[in-house]
Amino acid sequence: MVGQWLICPVCQQKTRLRIQENTEFKNFPLYCPKCKQETLIDVNKFKITIIKEPDAKTQSR
DSSP states (O other): OOOEEEEOTTTOOEEEEEEOTTOEEEEEEEEOTTTOOEEEEEEETTEEEEOOOOOOOOOOO
């Protein structure tokens, strides 16, 4: 079994997850224990795509 470590898109360090070529994630909340950030990602055949979340808007009354 050959795999790769998932790399944090914020700090570029290894996370605790290892993926293989056939691993697929959709809207996966990747947590990095080093920078303590959580990022939504999609993974398909070792290609990682970051999902940009819209900024929270203040509610008007």
